[in-house]
Amino acid sequence: MKLDPTRIVEFLTGDAQADRIVPPTGFTARLTQFSAGAMAFLCVFALALSLATGRLAARWGDELARSSTIRISAPAEQVAAQTEAALRLLETTPGVKSARALTADEQADLLAPWFGPDLPLDTLPIPQLIEVIEAGDGYDAAGLRLRLSAEVPGAVLDDHTRWRRPLVKAASRLRMLGWLSIGLIGVTMAAMITLAAQAALSANAQVIAVLRLVGACDSYIAQAFMRRFTLRALSGAAIGTVLGMAVVLLLPAAQEQGGFLTGLGFRSWHWLLPLFIPLAGGAVAFLATRAAARKTLGELT
Amino acid sequence: MSYGGGELLSDISFKLQPGSFHFLTGPSGAGKTTFLKLCYGALMPTAGHVRLFGADVRAMTRDDVAMMRRRVGVVHQDVQFLDHLPLADNVALPLTVSGRDLLSENSNLNELLNWVGLRSRADARPPELSGGERQRAALARAVIMSPDIVLADEPTGNIDWEMSQRLLQLLVELNRMGKTIMIATHDLNLIRAAKSQVQARVLRISNRRLQLAGADL
Numbered sequence: 001m002k003l004d005p006t007r008i009v010e011f012l013t014g015d016a017q018a019d020r021i022v023p024p025t026g027f028t029a030r031l032t033q034f035s036a037g038a039m040a041f042l043c044v045f046a047l048a049l050s051l052a053t054g055r056l057a058a059r060w061g062d063e064l065a066r067s068s069t070i071r072i073s074a075p076a077e078q079v080a081a082q083t084e085a086a087l088r089l090l091e092t093t094p095g096v097k098s099a100r101a102l103t104a105d106e107q108a109d110l111l112a113p114w115f116g117p118d119l120p121l122d123t124l125p126i127p128q129l130i131e132v133i134e135a136g137d138g139y140d141a142a143g144l145r146l147r148l149s150a151e152v153p154g155a156v157l158d159d160h161t162r163w164r165r166p167l168v169k170a171a172s173r174l175r176m177l178g179w180l181s182i183g184l185i186g187v188t189m190a191a192m193i194t195l196a197a198q199a200a201l202s203a204n205a206q207v208i209a210v211l212r213l214v215g216a217c218d219s220y221i222a223q224a225f226m227r228r229f230t231l232r233a234l235s236g237a238a239i240g241t242v243l244g245m246a247v248v249l250l251l252p253a254a255q256e257q258g259g260f261l262t263g264l265g266f267r268s269w270h271w272l273l274p275l276f277i278p279l280a281g282g283a284v285a286f287l288a289t290r291a292a293a294r295k296t297l298g299e300l301t
Numbered sequence: 302m303s304y305g306g307g308e309l310l311s312d313i314s315f316k317l318q319p320g321s322f323h324f325l326t327g328p329s330g331a332g333k334t335t336f337l338k339l340c341y342g343a344l345m346p347t348a349g350h351v352r353l354f355g356a357d358v359r360a361m362t363r364d365d366v367a368m369m370r371r372r373v374g375v376v377h378q379d380v381q382f383l384d385h386l387p388l389a390d391n392v393a394l395p396l397t398v399s400g401r402d403l404l405s406e407n408s409n410l411n412e413l414l415n416w417v418g419l420r421s422r423a424d425a426r427p428p429e430l431s432g433g434e435r436q437r438a439a440l441a442r443a444v445i446m447s448p449d450i451v452l453a454d455e456p457t458g459n460i461d462w463e464m465s466q467r468l469l470q471l472l473v474e475l476n477r478m479g480k481t482i483m484i485a486t487h488d489l490n491l492i493r494a495a496k497s498q499v500q501a502r503v504l505r506i507s508n509r510r511l512q513l514a515g516a517d518l
């Protein structure tokens with residue numbers, strides 16, 4: 001079946017007569033709807049988790065690629081010489097792609113958030129910063145520290161990549177886990193709808209026999225069941241999604257330093273993504289019921 | 302034809318002439334129902350060929366069978382309905398599933414319900430009906446599409462003489478309109494009554510064969 005919007009609308013609105021041929025089943029209908037809702041609710045969180053950890057991994061990954069820094073704190077008259085020495089040393093360090101002393105303006109920019117823009121930096125003993133960009137697998141931090149302490153006594157290596165690398169890895173894993181959960185939720189939903197549809201089909205064996213006797217095509221019979229389960233899944237998933245999004249909305253807002261825990265939520269257009277959950281739920285129900293109906297009907301005379 | 306044990310029906314060569322009126326008799330268990338089922342594609346022959354409207358049943362798809370059944374009205378021996386729908390909807394079911402406009406057929410439906418004496422029961426659910434009422438309803442459902450052929454399996458099994466006369470009347474009238482009728486029955490009186498009105502032939506299943514019975518009934 002092609003994805004033709006008019007046909008989908010036609011399918012969902014259906015005709016009232018065809019709808020009535022399958023006996024109403026209040027309780028199991030609500031069970032199906034509830035399960036679809038619960039799955040959608042979980043799916044919202046799995047999605048939020050995947051997106052949040054994705055963002056985290058990307059941000060940390062960025063900073064990782066960016067650099068480490070060397071801080072040179074020395075008496076004012078020695079700073080320039082020690083900076084020179086450090087840069088020379090870095091040039092011959094394997095694993096360092098490039099190194100560069102930050103200009104006074106750049107340093108002022110970095111400090112502005114803490115001390116305000118009006119601070120007379122040139123009169124203060126600000127340590128000189130050197131930005132080190134790694135190459136490939138990076139450098140041997142311990143070795144570099146040893147050499148620095150021998151040749152540039154005022155240098156301190158600030159190596160944030162070392163503790164961030166495993167975090168980025170963990171974030172990526174977590175994101176994968178999130179997507180895996182979404183996949184599992186989809187499969188579970190398909191299994192659940194298949195079971196429900198199969199139960200409905202066998203409970204309605206007489207209905208199907210009568211319909212076949214009076215000349216109903218398989219597709220007509222199947223559609224009656226498919227419509228019912230698709231609508232149940234669609235409505236259930238819609239409710240679950242809305243509730244899930246509401247809960248995500250009520251989570252504490254992300255903070256600059258909060259990192260992972262407070263960052264669990266959607267950003268800007270990502271809020272549109274969960275809206276696809278009910279559609280996906282409906283599609284899963286449609287396919288699962290169709291497969292179940294085809295199987296059951298194919299076995300009849 | 303066999304159900305896995307011995308042969309039930311064999312050596313049958315028979316062609317149902319359009320516009321004919323047949324009775325099918327034979328002892329219980331002889332295979333009348335089985336024969337009718339072969340005639341509307343509910344069973345596949347285990348040997349030999351069955352052609353329905355010129356098409357071999359074995360070559361028919363399930364949709365072909367569905368289309369064929371819109372041209373064949375069937376009254377089962379154990380009539381079944383959609384128990385959750387009122388009688389009128391059940392009688393109109395063949396129209397519904399074939400996508401016909403129910404509104405335009407409404408007068409037709411009412412007339413038909415009148416005919417089988419079920420007008421007043423139109424809103425009843427099938428489980429609330431008596432055995433005879435169910436059979437009359439099944440007949441109404443079988444003919445609402447104005448099929449080319451009507452196959453009825455013991456249609457008068459549960460109804461009194463007067464009502465069976467009326468049903469027969471309906472079938473005779475359909476036959477006069479050119480429909481082909483085949484009725485499986487044990488009721489010799491019914492056959493006699495029919496013979497006075499139409500040229501009815503009597504087929505008899507015995508010894509696994511289908512024989513044309515003489516005029517001695």
Ligand SMILES: Nc1ncnc2c1ncn2[C@@H]1O[C@H](COP(=O)(O)OP(=O)(O)OP(=O)(O)O)[C@@H](O)[C@H]1O
Pocket residue numbers: 304309327328329330331332333334335336378
């Ligand atoms: N689905 C089936 N599987 C196995 N055997 C069957 C099946 N249906 C019918 N039979 C057997 O085939 C034989 C013929 O059955 P059928 O229903 O055609 O008889 P009938 O002539 O209609 O009898 P009655 O007058 O009692 O309705 C019977 O012995 C029956 O037990």
Ligand SMILES: [Mg+2]
Pocket residue numbers: 333334335378454
């Ligand atoms: Mg029988």
